[in-house]
Ligand code: C2E
């Protein structure tokens with residue numbers, strides 16, 4: 001009955017909100033099923049060292065693989081679990097799955113590289129993250145060097161003093177801390193001064209704007225020089241073609257990640273790769289990907 005455009009738009013907007021809240025309810029009422037039923041599937045994406053072109057790390061990226069509703073990406077459900085303050089359950093589950101993955105790879109004689117796990121800033125409010133992660137890694141028998149922790153700088157906005165202590169504890173326990181998505185939000189250089197990160201990951205928007213923007217190129221170049229002087233290692237995210245790869249390598253970025261090297265893959269794809277091709281070949285990256 002509503003004919004007026006203004007109202008029909010309004011109505012549409014309302015419907016959209018309703019859809020969102022249905023989706024939200026769905027994730028919240030099924031999180032136990034998802035954890036028990038293994039609907040949460042961890043994918044792994046390679047990170048390569050630019051100088052050698054070899055895979056030096058992998059990043060664990062979770063998906064919600066719903067038996068009825070299909071695949072959801074993290075952007076659908078992570079914010080919902082964060083709002084409900086239960087995100088630590090998912091993140092610790094991912095740690096368990098990563099340790100299982102390392103164990104399987106080891107059994108199959110596939111070379112191990114450290115795997116980085118994404119933490120949410122809320123994890124630190126919800127449990128003793130350092131204890132929880134140490135407990136799991138120690139039970140697995142793997143060295144702590146095999147797990148890196150990726151955290152966005154927003155973590156430092158919650159309770160800086162508390163976070164500083166947690167970072168120190170992580171370091172004392174032998175973990176590396178990586179700052180994720182630098183350059184995406186309100187990145188502040190002060191965070192680098194006030195918190196001990198071992199590595200900065202540059203947000204993929206640097207790569208998206210790199211071809212048309214001389215400014216992007218200058219900023220990324222200088223940030224990498226700065227990181228070097230601070231003794232912090234660097235990764236550029238979202239490298240999708242050879243030109244981008246050459247650029248980040250030539251400006252001295254130590255590591256790179258993106259579809260050019262490999263997409264996030266379920267572990268079965270990684271287990272099935274040709275052993276001869278297990279190392280990413282720098283000379284001819286397109287022909288011999290690590291896996292894809
Ligand atoms: P992130 O940590 O910055 O992860 C990188 C994202 O970029 C991933 O998206 C990855 O699939 C995507 N990506 C990688 N290379 C390329 C590329 O060359 N081009 C493009 N266009 N995209 C690329 P994904 O898997 O959808 O994850 C999105 C975000 O969700 C992650 O961003 C991370 O912040 C969060 N996330 C993923 N897994 C977890 C988890 O287990 N726990 C928590 N707390 N957050 C997670």
Ligand code: MG
Pocket residue numbers: 059118150180
């Ligand atoms: Mg990440």
Ligand code: MG
Pocket residue numbers: 118150151152180181
């Ligand atoms: Mg992240």
Ligand code: MG
Pocket residue numbers: 180181201203237
């Ligand atoms: Mg990132």
